[in-house]
Amino acid sequence: MEIISQLTLNSIIAGAIYTLMALGFNLIYGVVKFFNLAHGVVAVIGGYTVFLLTGALGLNLYLSAAAGVFFAGLAGYGFDKLVFLPLRRRKTSSMVLLVASLGVFTSAQAIIAIFFTSEFRTLGAVSAGENIYSFSGGVITQTQLIILISGMLIMLGLTTVLNRTIFGKAIKAINDDAEVARIVGIDTDRITGHVFFIGSAIAGFAGILVGFDTGIQPTMGMGLLLKGVIASIIGGVGNIYGGVLGSFLLGFVENFGIWKVPGEWKEAIAFFLLILFLLVRPEGIMKR
Amino acid sequence: MSALKTENLVKHFEGVMAIEGLSISIEPGRITGIIGPNGSGKTTLINVLSGMLPIDGGCVVIGNTLRLKRIKPHRVHSYGITRTFQEVRLFEQMTVLDNILVVLTERGILSALFERHGAGHLKQAEDVLKRVGLWDKRGGLTINLSYGQRKLLEIARVLALSETGQAGIILFDEPFAGLFPQMVKIVSSIIKELKEDGRTVVLVEHNMDLIREISDHVIVMDCGNLLAEGNAKEVLERRDVIEAYLGE
Amino acid sequence: MEYLTHLAILFFIYAILGVSLNLVVGYTGLLSSAHAAFYGIGAYATAIALTSLHINFFLSLAAGIIITGIIAFLIGIVLSRFRGDYYALVSLGFNVIVYSVLLNWQGLTRGPLGMPGIPRPEFVFDFSSNISFLILSFLFVIVIYIISRFLVASSFGRVLKAIREDEQAVQVFGYNTNYYKLAIFVISAGMAAAAGSLFASYITFIDPSSFTVMESVFILAVIILGGLSNLRGSILGAFILVLLPEALRFAGFPQAIAAQMRQMVYGLCLIFLMLFRPQGLLGEYKL
Numbered sequence: 001m002e003i004i005s006q007l008t009l010n011s012i013i014a015g016a017i018y019t020l021m022a023l024g025f026n027l028i029y030g031v032v033k034f035f036n037l038a039h040g041v042v043a044v045i046g047g048y049t050v051f052l053l054t055g056a057l058g059l060n061l062y063l064s065a066a067a068g069v070f071f072a073g074l075a076g077y078g079f080d081k082l083v084f085l086p087l088r089r090r091k092t093s094s095m096v097l098l099v100a101s102l103g104v105f106t107s108a109q110a111i112i113a114i115f116f117t118s119e120f121r122t123l124g125a126v127s128a129g130e131n132i133y134s135f136s137g138g139v140i141t142q143t144q145l146i147i148l149i150s151g152m153l154i155m156l157g158l159t160t161v162l163n164r165t166i167f168g169k170a171i172k173a174i175n176d177d178a179e180v181a182r183i184v185g186i187d188t189d190r191i192t193g194h195v196f197f198i199g200s201a202i203a204g205f206a207g208i209l210v211g212f213d214t215g216i217q218p219t220m221g222m223g224l225l226l227k228g229v230i231a232s233i234i235g236g237v238g239n240i241y242g243g244v245l246g247s248f249l250l251g252f253v254e255n256f257g258i259w260k261v262p263g264e265w266k267e268a269i270a271f272f273l274l275i276l277f278l279l280v281r282p283e284g285i286m287k288r
Numbered sequence: 289m290s291a292l293k294t295e296n297l298v299k300h301f302e303g304v305m306a307i308e309g310l311s312i313s314i315e316p317g318r319i320t321g322i323i324g325p326n327g328s329g330k331t332t333l334i335n336v337l338s339g340m341l342p343i344d345g346g347c348v349v350i351g352n353t354l355r356l357k358r359i360k361p362h363r364v365h366s367y368g369i370t371r372t373f374q375e376v377r378l379f380e381q382m383t384v385l386d387n388i389l390v391v392l393t394e395r396g397i398l399s400a401l402f403e404r405h406g407a408g409h410l411k412q413a414e415d416v417l418k419r420v421g422l423w424d425k426r427g428g429l430t431i432n433l434s435y436g437q438r439k440l441l442e443i444a445r446v447l448a449l450s451e452t453g454q455a456g457i458i459l460f461d462e463p464f465a466g467l468f469p470q471m472v473k474i475v476s477s478i479i480k481e482l483k484e485d486g487r488t489v490v491l492v493e494h495n496m497d498l499i500r501e502i503s504d505h506v507i508v509m510d511c512g513n514l515l516a517e518g519n520a521k522e523v524l525e526r527r528d529v530i531e532a533y534l535g536e
Numbered sequence: 537m538e539y540l541t542h543l544a545i546l547f548f549i550y551a552i553l554g555v556s557l558n559l560v561v562g563y564t565g566l567l568s569s570a571h572a573a574f575y576g577i578g579a580y581a582t583a584i585a586l587t588s589l590h591i592n593f594f595l596s597l598a599a600g601i602i603i604t605g606i607i608a609f610l611i612g613i614v615l616s617r618f619r620g621d622y623y624a625l626v627s628l629g630f631n632v633i634v635y636s637v638l639l640n641w642q643g644l645t646r647g648p649l650g651m652p653g654i655p656r657p658e659f660v661f662d663f664s665s666n667i668s669f670l671i672l673s674f675l676f677v678i679v680i681y682i683i684s685r686f687l688v689a690s691s692f693g694r695v696l697k698a699i700r701e702d703e704q705a706v707q708v709f710g711y712n713t714n715y716y717k718l719a720i721f722v723i724s725a726g727m728a729a730a731a732g733s734l735f736a737s738y739i740t741f742i743d744p745s746s747f748t749v750m751e752s753v754f755i756l757a758v759i760i761l762g763g764l765s766n767l768r769g770s771i772l773g774a775f776i777l778v779l780l781p782e783a784l785r786f787a788g789f790p791q792a793i794a795a796q797m798r799q800m801v802y803g804l805c806l807i808f809l810m811l812f813r814p815q816g817l818l819g820e821y822k823l
Contacts, residue, residue, distance in 0.1 A: 035621050083807055092814070094621055095567055096823045099760065100810035106753055107803025113796040222749065226632070229625065268636035271629035275614060278626060338708055365710025379701035381765075381821050382694075390698045391709045393691035397719055403691040449709070 005138030007255050013144045013213075015251030016151035020206035021228025022235065022243035023158060024199035028076075030175040030238045031192050034094035038079050038104035039203055040225025045108070046072035046204025047216040048116055050123055065208055072204020073197040079104050080196040085189060105221065113218035123211035143212045150209070154202060155244055162240065171195060175238065203228075223267065230274040236284030245285050249273075289352055291316035291457055291488040292337065292369075298345030299329075299336055299512075306332040308512040309346065314457075319479065319489040321503035321520065323496070325533050328509040330492045331374055334461050337490075338371045339364040365395075370449045371459035372442045374492075378430045385426035387441060388413040388448050416448045420474060436471050439463065443475055450487055457488045464495050476502055496524060508532070541666045545738055547778045548673040549731050552680050554758040554770030556727035559684060561756070562764030562821055563693065564720050565700025567620070569752045570611065570627040571728050573634035576747030577604045578729025579736040580638060583651045586737070593657030597733045601726045607634075608725030612718045619703075631749050638744040650743025654736050663737075673734055677771075680727050684767055687723070696720060697765070700821070750799065757802040760809050763819025772817055777802065 025039050046068040053064035083100050131142040140148075162168035170191050173181040182188050206224065207216065227250060232238075235246025250270060257269045277284065292314040299307040307329045314320050322330050335341040337348060339359035347357045350367050364370075379387050385406075392409035394400045406413065417423040420440040425433065433441065443463060449455035460479070464472055479502060482489055493499050499506060499520055506523045508516040510532040516523050523529055557571045578600040585596035611630050618626050638645050645651065656664040663669050687693055698706045699713050707713050736742050754777070762773025781798040789797055814822045 035625060083811065086811060092810075093823060095624070096810050096814060098567070098621055098624055099756070099823065100807055102753055102756075103803045103806025103808075103810065105803070106750070107800045107807065110796040110800035110803060114793050114800070118796075226628075233625075262640060264640040265636060268633045268640075271633050274629055275626060278622065279614070279617060282622075340704060340708065361704065361707035362710060362712045364708055371708060373705070377702050377705040379698045379705075381701060382697050386694055386697070389691075390694050390706070393694065395710045395712075397692065397715055400692040400695060401687070401690050404689060406691070445709075454710075 002137035003259070005136045007138075007259060008252075009135060009138040009140050009144075011252040011255040012248070013140065013147055013251070014255060015248035016148045017206055017210060017213075017224075018227045018231045018247035018250055019151045019155060019244050020147075020202055020209070021224050022231040022247050023155060023240065024202040024206075025225075025228045026232050026238055026240055026243040027158070027171075027195055027202075028199040029232065031171060031178070031188075031195050032084065032088065032097070033178075034097040035101070035229065036084070037098065037101040037225060038108065039076070039101075039200070039228065040221035040223075041105045041108040041112075042072045042076045042079075042200040043203040043207030043210070043224050044112055044216065044218060044221040045075045045207070046201075047123065047207035047211040047220075048112055048218075049204075050208050050211065051116070051121060051216060054123070065205075068208050069201045069204045072207065073201030075108075076200020076203070077193055077197040079200075080193055084196075085192070105225075109218050109221055116218065118218055120215050120217045121211075122215040123208065141213070143209065147209045147213065150205065154205070155240070158202075159240060167191070167194070226267070227270060230270050232284075233274060234277045234284055236286040239284070239286045242284055242286035249285070289316065290314055290349070291351060292490070293349040293352075294333075294337075294346065295349060296346035297333075297336065297343065297348065299332055299341060300344055305512050307336070310509075310512065310514055311346075312507055312514055312517070314488060314490055315505065316456075316488045317483065317486050318504035319483050319491055319502055321499040321506045322490060322492045322509060323494070323499060323506060324509035324515065327511075328532075329512040330509055331461055332512075333509070334371060334459050334490070334492060338369060338459060365449075365454065368454070368456040369459065370446045370455040370457070372446055372461055372463055374461040374465070376435075376438050376442055378438060378441055378445075380429070380431040382430060383427055384417070384422055384430055384433070384441060385413060387430055388416060388444060391445055391448055391454075392452060412448060412452055416444045416451060419447065419478065420444045436467055439465070439467055440471060440474070443478060447478060447482075450482055450485065455487070457490070458482060459490045459492075461492045462494065463491070464493060464498055472498070500524065538666060541670050543778065543782060545666070545670055545673050547774055548670075548677045549735050549738075550755070550758060550774035550778050551677050551771045552731040552734070553728055553755045554762060554774045555680055555684050555767055556724045556731070557755050558759045558762075558764060558767060558770045559687065559696075559720055559727075560724045562759060562766070562770075562819070563688060563700065564696040564717060566615075566717065566721070567624040568615075568627045568721070569624055569749065569756065570615075570630045570634075571724075571755050572747045572749070572751035573631045574604050574608055574725035574728040575732045575735070575751065575755075576634060576638055576744070577607060578732025579742050579747070580645055580651070580732075581729070582733035583654045583736045583742055584644070586654055587651060592659055593655075593663075593733075593737060594659055597730060600729045600733045604729035604732075605722050605726045608722045609718065612721040612725075615721070616714045616717055628749055628752070631752050635744055635748055638747060645744070648743060648745075650741055651736075652741045654740045654742065656737055656740070669738055673738070676730060676734055680730065681767065681771075683727075687720075688767065692716070753806075754799075754802050757805050759816075760814075760819075760823075761805055761816050763816035763821075764823065765821035766816075766818045769816060769818035777805070 028036050049068040049071045050064045053059040053067055087097055133140050170186050174188050178188055231246035231250045232243045235242030253273050254266050254269055258266055290313040295311050297307055297310045324330055339361040347355050349355050389406045394403050446458050463475055503520050506520045508529050516526055516529050560566050560568050581600035581603045582596040585591050585599050639647055663672050695716055703713050758773040758777050759770050763769030781801055784797055
């Protein structure tokens with residue numbers, strides 16, 4: 001029975017991390033309509049910013065985390081302004097954008113590896129003396145609890161912004177039809193830039209949390225990204241709630257899946273789930 | 289004996305009815321015009337008849353004998369049906385010549401693998417391209433053609449299929465849209481020649497003068513239904529047809 | 537001299553990988569990120585055949601090609617349901633799955649430990665010297681290139697390009713495009729497997745890390761740089777992208793970061809190509 005509790009907790013935590021990735025990915029996809037693979041590397045940028053600030057500069061943890069989130073957002077914003085926006089202006093196909101984002105991901109990841117080496121590192125000595133909570137036989141660390149709570153808070157915050165603010169309405173308009181949004185006077189380029197910032201900041205936050213939970217490595221971006229993408233597609237691409245549902249579904253299938261199957265097959269299980277959904281219900285759990 | 293028939297054909301998009309129980313018959317060897325206001329379902333009908341949209345209800349009958357509730361896109365050609373596209377769908381980053389050759393060459397994989405240099409089809413391609421006046425542009429990329437030239441290439445493509453006996457039923461979706469008078473002449477004479485060769489022509493058009501001039505029979509659609517049919521003169525003078533056009 | 541021979545052999549292997557991927561991406565318009573998977577399956581199948589079953593190289597090569605072909609056929613059937621971005625994503629997924637299998641099916645592949653002791657080919661001739669292997673790989677390139685030229689210049693090739701331009705329209709004109717896409721996907725995978733066999737036998741030790749998604753990205757960079765839908769372009773792209781990072785090494789960058797430098801170059805290459813020259817150097821097709 002304890003195993004089930006632990007697996008459930010693990011699933012929920014995994015689901016929360018994937019939710020953070022999916023939220024950002026979905027938000028961005030909604031306005032630009034292409035698979036931004038660079039989304040994976042902004043999570044890594046968040047983690048390494050914190051590493052740099054706490055480690056090399058001895059900065060306070062919370063400040064570093066805030067800075068990490070900010071820089072991740074800035075990076076995403078920068079990628080849009082430098083690479084994606086010029087391409088969008090030329091009305092290139094979404095495949096060109098996908099390849100360009102692949103280029104951004106690849107080179108950024110390599111640059112991080114050059115500066116920080118490919119070693120696996122953990123963030124902060126905080127993890128050592130951490131509190132542990134127990135729920136019906138399963139354990140969850142303080143960091144993991146933070147992951148869970150922040151995931152929910154950010155989702156709530158995001159849906160509030162989308163539904164209650166003018167900014168959110170503009171995003172939804174662009175989501176529906178970018179051309180029309182532009183015609184009615186919405187500055188789509190500027191809003192898209194902001195969306196990149198917010199979405200990437202959320203991903204950066206995810207990277208930092210993962211760093212505290214397990215650790216960081218330059219190559220972690222791809223894994224996080226793919227989970228976020230899979231969760232988004234399963235849940236219904238572009239749909240915020242769908243991304244959350246998809247994330248938790250993915251978390252559960254993965255963690256219960258490796259109960260019976262060796263742990264290294266996690267990624268393969270995730271992709272099998274994706275392909276299954278794409279074949280059987282391609283629009284995802286929640287249609288747009 | 290009809291060449292092509294629909295029986296209670298139904299097509300809907302997420303609850304919106306585009307074609308509602310349509311039953312029409314296209315007689316062989318003549319030019320049947322299909323007209324109707326925007327949104328009446330004309331292009332949807334052509335898309336269904338050419339297998340590009342699935343049938344939701346009713347069926348399509350080909351040549352009186354073949355009843356189909358499902359038309360697979362790549363089988364359409366084997367039924368002797370071909371079509372042009374309203375929005376012009378050519379193979380943009382290929383040469384003009386290749387655009388014609390590709391509908392003339394072998395369909396099967398193995399035979400296609402062992403066929404080189406367009407094989408015996410270069411002469412046929414030449415004839416067809418010369419007919420529409422695009423032979424000198426044959427080596428250029430299609431993406432560089434003007435709008436009118438692209439419409440002509442679409443016509444050349446189906447002409448090639450007719451000339452080689454691969455297609456007996458040709459569906460034209462607004463072939464005259466946006467053409468200069470000179471090009472209109474070329475296209476309308478080609479369509480008339482197709483009829484002389486015994487082909488069955490379906491012509492979706494908005495240009496009433498052309499419809500009057502070349503169709504033998506006219507079908508009027510409105511809101512996915514058959515509104516009227518008969519010869520061009522009668523149909524175009526009917527009150528309900530005029531109202532359907534003005535009313536929207 | 538040894539070093540140059542080594543570079544040349546790598547160049548030839550990537551030339552094969554590039555030319556074969558171009559058939560699928562450049563000519564047929566299918567953005568596949570699964571190529572490294574077939575490269576890997578070919579390499580491992582050959583390695584296993586050579587080390588455990590002790591068959592000669594050319595039979596192992598054939599085994600590798602056939603096994604890869606069958607797997608590519610199955611993957612291709614699933615992939616044929618997808619277009620554009622989704623195709624790219626699902627093919628990436630298959631790459632991850634195959635990599636997972638190579639890494640985790642330790643009974644078969646020895647997992648992360650890799651497979652050492654792969655012998656050089658011994659067929660009439662003994663190919664243990666690098667120079668002789670160079671000639672062997674060159675012959676492979678010639679054969680693959682000739683086959684690809686043959687494919688592309690035939691009516692089959694014309695249909696592939698039409699599929700790339702507008703698959704639905706091609707269908708209306710009587711082509712069963714699913715069969716065509718499957719055929720070229722399998723052929724391309726078989727060629728990648730041949731490159732894998734060469735690689736395994738040359739390096740004599742393989743491990744899963746050579747066949748990750750990044751590797752597929754590298755091959756993609758090769759063909760986009762060289763130019764999609766142009767076979768000589770892929771060879772040129774392979775030449776540049778294999779040699780350029782080595783040139784950087786001479787510019788003084790330390791060996792430790794060589795792999796990351798290479799990766800950075802490839803990434804930047806993709807970005808600049810998309811921004812400034814999507815048709816690459818010799819390309820006849822823009823994404």
